Every structure is written in structure tokens, then in C-alpha cells.
Amino acid sequence: MRKYFKVYIFLIFSMLLCFLTYTTYAYKLTKKVLKHSPVKNIILFIGDGMGYQYLTAYRFYKNRVPFKNVGLTSLDKYLVGSQMTYPFDNDENITDSAASATAMATGYKTYNGYVGVNEKLEPKETVLERAKKLGKSTGLVVTVEVNHATPACFVTHVKSRKLMDLIADNYCDEKILGKNKVDIILGGGKKHFLREDRNLIKDFIKRGYAFLDTREELLQACNTKNNKLLGLFADEALPKAIDRLSDIPSLKEMTQVALSKLKNNNKGFFLLVEGSQIDSCGHKNDIVGAMSEMKDFEEAFEVAVDFALKDKKTLVVATADHSTGGLSLGKNKNYYWNPFIIKKVLKTPYFIADMIAKGCDTKEALEKYISFPLTSKEISSVEKAAKDSKAAAILEIIDKRTNTGWTTIGHTGEDVPVFALGPNKDMFRGFHDNTWIAKCFFKLLF
Ligand code: MG
Ligand code: ZN
Numbered sequence: 146m147r148k149y150f151k152v153y154i155f156l157i158f159s160m161l162l163c164f165l166t167y168t169t170y171a172y173k174l175t176k177k178v179l180k181h182s183p184v185k186n187i188i189l190f191i192g193d194g195m196g197y198q199y200l201t202a203y204r205f206y207k208n209r210v211p212f213k214n215v216g217l218t219s220l221d222k223y224l225v226g227s228q229m230t231y232p233f234d235n236d237e238n239i240t241d242s243a244a245s246a247t248a249m250a251t252g253y254k255t256y257n258g259y260v261g262v263n264e265k266l267e268p269k270e271t272v273l274e275r276a277k278k279l280g281k282s283t284g285l286v287v288t289v290e291v292n293h294a295t296p297a298c299f300v301t302h303v304k305s306r307k308l309m310d311l312i313a314d315n316y317c318d319e320k321i322l323g324k325n326k327v328d329i330i331l332g333g334g335k336k337h338f339l340r341e342d343r344n345l346i347k348d349f350i351k352r353g354y355a356f357l358d359t360r361e362e363l364l365q366a367c368n369t370k371n372n373k374l375l376g377l378f379a380d381e382a383l384p385k386a387i388d389r390l391s392d393i394p395s396l397k398e399m400t401q402v403a404l405s406k407l408k409n410n411n412k413g414f415f416l417l418v419e420g421s422q423i424d425s426c427g428h429k430n431d432i433v434g435a436m437s438e439m440k441d442f443e444e445a446f447e448v449a450v451d452f453a454l455k456d457k458k459t460l461v462v463a464t465a466d467h468s469t470g471g472l473s474l475g476k477n478k479n480y481y482w483n484p485f486i487i488k489k490v491l492k493t494p495y496f497i498a499d500m501i502a503k504g505c506d507t508k509e510a511l512e513k514y515i516s517f518p519l520t521s522k523e524i525s526s527v528e529k530a531a532k533d534s535k536a537a538a539i540l541e542i543i544d545k546r547t548n549t550g551w552t553t554i555g556h557t558g559e560d561v562p563v564f565a566l567g568p569n570k571d572m573f574r575g576f577h578d579n580t581w582i583a584k585c586f587f588k589l590l591f
Contacts, residue, residue: 184568184589185413185458187276188449189582191249192442193242193295194424196468196561202432202549203439205474206484219447220463223564225574228581230467230561232257233264239558242424243306245466245579246298252583260294260312261302268302272586276415277321279590282328282372283414284403288396288441289382289421290334292316295466299417300326313337317348325352328372329406329416331363331399333379349375360394363402372406385422387437388496396420396445404452413458415590418445426493427469430540430551434493435472436484453567460568460589462582465561471552479548486546489516494539501527501535511539 192199204218205211232244233254241257248254251269255262262268273283285296292313294306301315313334319326335358338345346356357363357376366374378393386395400418407414420442426434446463453459474482492514500510507528511519523542530538543549563582565573572585 182568183591184460186281186407186415186453186456186460187272187413187586187589188416188418188453188459188461189249189272189586190418190420190442190446190449190461190463190564191246191295192420192423192439192463192465194427194467194469194556195420195439195442195465196472196557196559198468198472198474199423199427199435199439200562202472202474202482202484203436203443205482206436206439206487207443208484211482211484219443219450220562220564223450223461223463223566223570224562225565225570226563226576227560228464228563228577228579230465230579231558239556240467241294241306241556242466243294243298246295248579249464249466249582250299252580252587254578254580258305258307260297260304260306260308261300262304266304271299272583272590273299273415273417274321274326275587275590276413277324277326280410280412281414281590282407282410282412283326284329284407284416285327285331285419286329286396286399286403286416286445287332287419287421288386288438289332289419289425290337291330291332291377292334292337293332293382293421295419295421296332296417309334309337310340310343313345314343317345317352325354325373329374329403331374331376331378331394331403332421333377333381333383335377336380338375338377346375346377360392360398363394363398366402367405372409374402374406376402382422382425385426385431385434385437385493385496386441387434387491388493396441397448400445400448404448408452408456415586418449420445424466424469424556427472428554429495429536430470430544430554431493431495432472432543432547432549433487433490434495436487437493450566458568460570461564461566462570462573463564464579464582466579468557468559468561470554471550471557473550473552475548476544476550477548481548483547486517486543490514490543491516494536494543497539498536502532507535515539 208216230240231238232240244257250271253263253269297312354373354375355371423438449461453461497514527538
């Protein structure tokens with residue numbers, strides 16, 4: 146027996162060696178097949194309401210010559226696929242922002258209006274919550290109320306998007322591993338944080354946040370040490386990009402400040418940036434506002450692209466939650482969509498109508514904010530319009546001159562584009578459901 150002892154030991158040792166070699170090889174092989182290495186930083190851009198038509202329109206609008214060799218937008222070259230947007234419902238197959246954002250945040254379809262919960266109202270973990278659990282920093286940058294449907298679906302779990310005060314409370318009170326879920330919160334919605342029943346701004350400051358409410362304070366925040374910011378720059382939504390005065394930051398500026406803070410965490414970050422009001426302009430059938438919001442969105446996207454190209458550990462994905470308004474380029478058999486007219490309107494028709502409502506003479510207001518000559522018939526159409534229809538009369542002039550069509554003041558159900566760059570961008574290639582965004586992020590966040 147003793148003479149075989151050495152042989153046994155040798156056999157056992159060889160088997161162990163074989164096993165170790167095989168498992169290492171198998172592990173390497175699986176990794177190679179899956180090709181998913183963890184990503185340090187994720188930035189998700191959502192153009193609310195940004196269907197394909199808005200991108201095409203913006204491409205023409207952006208170019209000096211909208212014929213022949215039309216130049217690209219900054220998003221175009223990163224297009225990787227499309228996604229379906231329909232909600233979980235028996236009666237409705239056109240989504241709202243809450244159901245679509247819940248799908249992209251949690252990987253679960255739900256009813257329109259539900260926030261971060263599935264169809265049974267069960268709370269589902271969001272990619273932002275997962276990032277926080279992993280010790281990453283998190284941020285929300287939007288141009289509507291920070292507690293509006295889209296951002297809310299990434300942070301909290303409530304049965305209706307309308308519960309905006311409760312959503313704001315949850316931003317402050319809900320914790321992950323003893324920490325607030327979102328480190329950087331920038332956008333509008335101050336009235337939900339400064340209420341008769343509760344001063345959330347005070348509570349956020351108590352929890353270590355710096356509070357900002359002007360553009361100047363935001364830009365200075367880059368030089369401060371505090372990596373937790375609550376910036377609320379309007380009581381409700383921010384004005385549309387083209388109507389903003391100099392005290393309101395752009396989406397680009399908010400994104401820059403957010404990145405300057407989030408990058409300080411060695412474990413990485415998750416950031417949601419929403420071009421929130423492409424949708425609002427779609428609802429109002431306002432092509433002037435919509436193009437200014439597209440520009441705002443594109444400029445913020447460019448900031449993230451620059452960051453990701455330098456950093457090399459950042460995945461950037463951009464998409465839309467649905468399209469809005471049934472925008473069409475061309476109408477009444479006209480084969481020319483005219484972006485030059487839009488460029489010559491210096492404020493949204495709603496802003497101009499508001500000036501008239503505040504006592505400005507109609508003709509003077511039109512001449513001040515519209516830099517192409519209007520016909521007397523056009524001017525009188527606005528003069529004759531009732532007080533609350535002035536904006537509609539101006540919109541009609543612009544739509545007619547540009548050949549812009551609209552079919553609804555609600556959402557529409559077409560597929561939407563998906564753009565991606567950075568590590569693992571190929572996961573988003575092809576045609577998917579909107580739940581795929583969250584499913585991929587969960588795979589990459591470990
Ligand atoms: Mg939204
Ligand atoms: Zn909408």
C-alpha cells in the first residue's frame with residue numbers, strides 16, 4: 146500500500162491542477178462570450194417625446210442648407226437601434242412617460258401613470274438604486290420638475306405620477322445603505338420642495354446638500370467641495386430653451402456641473418439627463434420651442450460624449466420614451482419643409498402671446514420676435530384671435546409657412562431611436578423592447 150502512496154498523491158494533485166486549469170479557462174471563455182465587463186459610469190439621456198421626426202427636423206434646422214448633403218446632428222453617428230415603447234395595458238398601447246421610464250429604469254412594463262412599480266403595484270428595483278447599492282454616485286438632470294414622471298421612475302415607487310409632493314418627500318427620506326438615493330438633483334419644481342406642510346430644502350441641507358436656485362450659483366458649484374447638490378431653478382418646469390433668460394441654466398450647464406461632481410467617486414456613477422420639454426413642445430404643437438429643446442438636448446449630449454471619449458470607462462445611451470404630437474415634416478402635398486422660418490422666430494409663440502396678454506401691441510410684439518416680414522393678413526389673424534387663442538394663431542402661421550403637420554396634442558406610439566457609445570455599446574444594437582435598457586444596465590452594474 147505504501148508504495149502506491151506517492152502515486153495517489155500525484156494523481157490527486159494532477160486532477161486538482163486539471164480542474165483549476167479548466168475552470169479558469171471556462172471562466173475566461175464565458176467572459177469572452179458574454180463580453181460584458183462591468184462599466185464604471187453610465188449616463189442615460191432621455192429625450193422626452195423625441196421620436197425620429199424630431200431628429201430629422203432638427204437635422205434640417207441645424208444645417209445652413211437643408212438640401213442635398215445635409216449635415217448630421219451630434220446624435221446621428223451613435224445610432225445603434227430602435228425600441229418599442231408600448232405600456233402594460235389591455236386598452237392602451239401608447240405609453241406615457243411614467244410607464245416608459247419605469248420600463249427603462251426597472252426592466253418591467255407597467256400601466257401608464259405608474260412610477261417604479263409593476264402592474265401589480267409591486268416596487269421594482271431601479272438601475273439608479275442598484276448603482277447606489279454598489280457605492281456609486283447618482284444624479285438627475287432635467288428641465289421640468291425634478292420630481293416629474295421620468296426622473297421619479299428612477300428613484301422611487303408610487304402608484305401615480307401625480308403624487309408629486311410625495312415623490313419629492315421620498316427623494317429626501319428614502320435611503321439606500323443609510324444614504325440618500327440621489328446625490329445630484331438639478332432642474333425645476335421648487336414649489337414641491339418649499340411647501341406649507343414641509344420645507345424639504347431645509348431637510349436636504351440638513352442631510353449635507355448644497356442648495357442652489359440661480360444659474361450663477363450652479364456655475365460656482367464647480368469650485369466647491371460639496372458633492373451633493375439640490376438645484377431648483379424654477380417653481381415648476383424651466384422655461385423652454387429659447388425663452389430662457391440668463392438666470393436659468395441650460396441642460397448643458399447642468400450636465401457639466403453634475404459630471405464635475407459625480408466623477409469624484411472612484412466607484413463610478415449613474416446619471417440620468419432628460420431633455421424633458423421636447424415633449425411639452427410636442428403637446429403644444431410648437432415647432433419653434435421643440436427645435437430649441439432639441440438643441441439644448443444635443444449640446445448636453447455633446448458634453449457627455451466628450452467626457453466618455455476621454456474617460457473610456459463611461460457608457461452613454463440616449464433614447465426617447467415615446468414620440469409626441471404626431472409631428473410631420475411636410476403637409477398638404479408640399480415637398481418642402483422650411484426650417485429657415487423657424488430660425489427667424491426668436492421666442493416661442495406662447496411667449497409672444499404672453500407678451501401681448503401683458504399689454505404689448507400685437508403688431509409690435511410680432512415684429513419684435515419674428516424676423517421675417519408677415520403679411521397684413523397674417524398680422525390681422527393674430528389681432529382678431531381671442532386672447533387665449535393668440536398663440537394658436539401664431540403657431541398656425543409658422544406651421545403653414547414651414548409645412549409642419551401635427552395629428553394630436555398627445556403622445557404617439559411609433560418606435561423610437563437608441564444611441565450608444567462607450568464600453569458595451571453593442572448590447573443595445575438592433576431592435577429591442579424599452580425594458581432592454583434596464584436589463585442591460587443591470588447586467589453591467591455588478
Ligand atoms: Mg419626462
Ligand atoms: Zn408627454
